[in-house]
Amino acid sequence: MPNLMEKTLSQTISERRTTPSFDERPIPDEDLKKILEAGLQAPSGFNMQPWRFVVVRSEEQKKKLRLASFNQANVEEAAAVIVACADTEGWSHGDLEEMLRLGREGGMPETYAAQAQVTIPNYLGNHPDLTAWLFKQTMVAFTYMMLMAEALGYDTAATEGFEEDKIREALKLPVSFRVAALLGVGHLRGDDNFNTGRFSMARTVFDDEYGKPMKL
């Protein structure tokens, strides 16, 4: 049965924890689609959407992901593991044209399109750290998916501890792909993670300039 009630955003954020163990319950396709579509709605630099996602649900493939992730059990237990990748070549292999086509459909002015056609290849083609740029975009979409999954009543676990080459081989990823992170989605089994705690605003947020405390 798909989930019909969504938690509020505030509730979703405050209740989310990294799930140490998932039970066997699957995710209905309708909910999985909603989670994926939430990610695809994320904003990105120039709207270039450099992300690609491989959704792993078969036991055989999940086992391979677990082995590629230093044997972290929750990777195999999750009902679905969304492998968030970034395509280093997408922008020069059709994504720019597709972005412009969609933009024009939505009313993008021709002056903007003409400028984008020059600016974007110039920016990305000369970027000093393209992978950092790609991962920055991809993790926004990843976070949208994580929050939608939690809002629908699922539990999630993000994983960055993996051997990229092993993931690449298991999923038959093109050489132009980099793997940003894995998102396990399912239902918590047993006790939730302890409350990990967060740094205070005094430590992390500043008002107008660094060092000036933010008082709210």
Ligand SMILES: Cc1cc2nc3c(=O)[nH]c(=O)nc-3n(C[C@H](O)[C@H](O)[C@H](O)COP(=O)(O)O)c2cc1C
């Ligand atoms: C991008 C990302 C990658 C992570 N990778 C791992 C991981 O490989 N293994 C792990 O046990 N936890 C991983 N975590 C979970 C963090 O340890 C966890 O989010 C943090 O300790 C805060 O706890 P909480 O999520 O329960 O609030 C990851 C979290 C994020 C956001």
